[in-house]
Amino acid sequence: MKVVGLRLALLALFLAAWEVAGRTMNPLLGVPPSVVLPALRDLLLLRSYPDLLASLALTVREIVTAYALAVAAGLGCGFMLGMHRLVGRAWGPMLAALYAVPAVVWYPSLMLFFGLDAASKIAFGFLLGFFPIALAVLAGIRQVNPQLVVVARAYGAGTVTVFRRVMLPAMLFTLVGGLRTGLALCVIGVIVGEILGSKAGMGALINHAYGLLRTGDYVALVLVTLTLVVGSDVLASLLERRASRWTE
């Protein structure tokens, strides 16, 4: 109770400090909450950016496509590497080394290849989401007790049954964690891609507002985008909770 009160007090203090600091700053740079709220209202009533909904829909579509591709490729690649010992031992470290490269270095090449439209954002979101999923599958397979698999096989379980009854429950926790991280990174990838260069989508609106120094609109757009980010993570955490209930 006390902790919650203190948290709220801290938030209020932060907003107050922001208000005071924002008012003393150059109005083009400092945007106190009292300026953001009207800007947010205008934005949500589609006054300042009439194409808000279309942009939001485009960004969501890019995220969904990128994530679907990342899940398919990540699971496929992870299981392939995990099931074949030699291939896994050879490619696993290479995959991990590539993961150590800050992914944004690939973005200019993707933009050159896929153009300024949605495809390059999908490709970048896919790239970011793919690695945690593939690496989680690899780590999950390593957690499966091989003796259990041997016993199940000895009792005549087929590949599908071994997978469903033995492997999946053992690795589910790690796998779902990877899927959740992958979604978060897909979202970030698409947004980073849009801000670094795009013609449509939330990132393009943000860049537009920033370029014209419409700072109030910019903060309002950031808040709307943040809602999207938080919403996707809440959805993922609900699914994660469901999956963990299933294992028990």
Next chain:
Amino acid sequence: MTVRVLQLVTVIAGLGLWELAARSGWVDPLFVPAPSAVAPALVRIGGGALAGLADTLGKTALAYVLSVVLGVSAGIAVGSVRLLRDVLSPYVIALYGIPKILVLPWIVLLLGYGTTPAVFYGTLHGFFPIMVLVMGAVRDVDRTLVTVARSLGATTWQLYWKVLMPAIVPSVLAGMRLGIVFCLLGVLVVEMFAGVRGMGHVLGSFANGFQAPELFAATALVSAASIAIVLALDHLNDTLSRWRG
């Protein structure tokens, strides 16, 4: 042994397929140049790209030192005081999770183009993962150790220096390993978004100029540099943990 051979075969086969794809026209060499076109480009961009890389790595180093120092201190401070930890941890986790790119335009408005926003944004990227890891490690320090040290009359200073610090070393090292990639990422993003120098700017301008061979060569250069840095940190990590026993 077989593993090394397989890795080598993979790389050679990959490069071979890529070369074949570019030569036979499956992919447009304007966008995906063959490795044989990228190699000479690496020589061509040599000096300029290396200067850019040095610039980027310099900013990254500064951001990294700041992230480690601030992240570890904040992690210890917040992690070891119960009330502070309870109140702040949801905010810290939230700040760690949100895409920082959203505040980048504002940072650039505030700090301008150049080195300062890059170092600031790189620090912002590296700080949170380190702080979150250290905070968790401090929280999970064995309570018995703390109680025993206290009852044997350890001062607060001794408690931090002799009990807390040795216990969190693995997490600090893990944070340092994670942080470097985040710092480099942050610096490169700023250079791409609003850079006048550095590797991010170099990459961005090659892409804008449709100089695909040069772009691929520069990408390979940054990737190699970051893999080398991470491997070196891993090696250091192994050496240190062996020394710690």
